[in-house]
Amino acid sequence: MSLKENLLQAKLKIALVLLVIALGYGGWEGWKYYQYLQSSQHAFDMLKDSLKSIDEEKLSAQVNFPQLSQHLAQCVAQVYPFIEQGNNQQAAISARAQAYLLERLLAKDNSRQRGTLTPEEALQQPLDILPHDFVKQLQSSLALNATGTGNPNLAFVSATLHHPQLDMDFNLIFYLQRTGSGWMLTDLANAPELVAQFRQAQLKRNEAKRLLLIKKNETTQQRMNSTLPIQSCEAAAGVISDNKTLLVRVIVMGRNATAERVNGYSLHVTILNEAGKPILDRYLDKAVPLQPGEPFKQGWTIEMTADSExxxxxLAGGKLKCMTRWQTVALNNGEVLYIREVKQIPEDFK
Structure with missing residues (x-):
C-alpha cells in the first residue's frame, strides 16, 4: 500500500472517530436538553417568561388558579369570617380572589400616578391587598428550589413582595408540581401564615388610622374652642301645664374671639344631675352669624315625655349641670371645622 493510500485511510479513521464523538456529544446534549424540557427548571423559566408579557393563556396552563384560590379561600374564611358570609362563603371568596388576581395581573403599574404621599395621607388611602407593582416584584424576586422538597416531582417557588402601605415584606412559597399535563404551580404553601400576617398588619394600620383621627380631632377641638370660647352653660327642666310634656332649657354663652365671621355652629351638650351623673346627650345647632368679637347667648329647648325614663x-336630678363641646364651626371663608367620629375601622375589603 502506498504512502498516499495509508494517509487516506488514516484520515478516514480520524474522520470516523470525530463523527462518532460528534454524534455522541450531540446525543448527550440532546439528552440533556430533553431532560431540561422535563424538569422543574424549564417550567420555572417558562413561568417567568409568561410573567414578562402577562400571557393569560400560558399562565392558565402553568398555574392551577382554581386550586390555589380554593386553599387561599379556606384560610381567608378562617381569619376573616365576616367576608362573604353564607353557605357558599369559601366559593364566593375563591371566585373573588381569582377575579382580583387576574385584574391585578393585567393592570399596569400606576405608581407614578400616586405621587409622593405623606405618612398621614398614605394612611387615608384605601388598603390594597397586593402592592401596586406586585407583578414587577414577582418578576424580580421569583426563585426556584428544586431539591428542598426531597421529591423529584415537587419543587418550591418563592417570591418576596414588599407592601408599601403596610411597610412589610411578605414571603410567598408556592408548590411547583409535576402533574399529568406537565409541571404546574398548584398551591400557596404558606397561605395560612400569610393571611394571618396580613390581618395583623392591617389591624396595626387601622389602629394607626384611629390614633391619627383622635389627634386631628384634638387639634380641631382646640381650634374651635379658641374661635368660639364658651363662657358658661346652664340647664333646667320642668313640666308644662299638661303635666305630660317636659321641657329642657339649655343656655350657652360665649363670644367670637377671632377677626373672622362665623356663619353657623353646632355643639354637643351633656345634661348631668346634681351629683354629676350624665342623663341626656344632644347635638344643638344654630345658623345665626357671629361677627368678629361679637358675644353670643344662645338658647335651645328640648321637648320630651315627662314620664319617660x-x-x-x-326631674329627680336636682340642680342640673351641663357640659358642652363644639361639634362643627362654619367659617366665613368656606371652611367647616368638625369632629370626626372615632370608631372601630372595618377590617373587610369593599
Whole structure:
C-alpha cells in the first residue's frame, strides 16, 4: 500500500472517530436538553417568561388558579369570617380572589400616578391587598428550589413582595408540581401564615388610622374652642301645664374671639344631675352669624315625655349641670371645622 493510500485511510479513521464523538456529544446534549424540557427548571423559566408579557393563556396552563384560590379561600374564611358570609362563603371568596388576581395581573403599574404621599395621607388611602407593582416584584424576586422538597416531582417557588402601605415584606412559597399535563404551580404553601400576617398588619394600620383621627380631632377641638370660647352653660327642666310634656332649657354663652365671621355652629351638650351623673346627650345647632368679637347667648329647648325614663331622671336630678363641646364651626371663608367620629375601622375589603 502506498504512502498516499495509508494517509487516506488514516484520515478516514480520524474522520470516523470525530463523527462518532460528534454524534455522541450531540446525543448527550440532546439528552440533556430533553431532560431540561422535563424538569422543574424549564417550567420555572417558562413561568417567568409568561410573567414578562402577562400571557393569560400560558399562565392558565402553568398555574392551577382554581386550586390555589380554593386553599387561599379556606384560610381567608378562617381569619376573616365576616367576608362573604353564607353557605357558599369559601366559593364566593375563591371566585373573588381569582377575579382580583387576574385584574391585578393585567393592570399596569400606576405608581407614578400616586405621587409622593405623606405618612398621614398614605394612611387615608384605601388598603390594597397586593402592592401596586406586585407583578414587577414577582418578576424580580421569583426563585426556584428544586431539591428542598426531597421529591423529584415537587419543587418550591418563592417570591418576596414588599407592601408599601403596610411597610412589610411578605414571603410567598408556592408548590411547583409535576402533574399529568406537565409541571404546574398548584398551591400557596404558606397561605395560612400569610393571611394571618396580613390581618395583623392591617389591624396595626387601622389602629394607626384611629390614633391619627383622635389627634386631628384634638387639634380641631382646640381650634374651635379658641374661635368660639364658651363662657358658661346652664340647664333646667320642668313640666308644662299638661303635666305630660317636659321641657329642657339649655343656655350657652360665649363670644367670637377671632377677626373672622362665623356663619353657623353646632355643639354637643351633656345634661348631668346634681351629683354629676350624665342623663341626656344632644347635638344643638344654630345658623345665626357671629361677627368678629361679637358675644353670643344662645338658647335651645328640648321637648320630651315627662314620664319617660330620661324625663323622670331629669326631674329627680336636682340642680342640673351641663357640659358642652363644639361639634362643627362654619367659617366665613368656606371652611367647616368638625369632629370626626372615632370608631372601630372595618377590617373587610369593599
Amino acid at each position: 330620661i324625663g323622670k331622671a331629669l
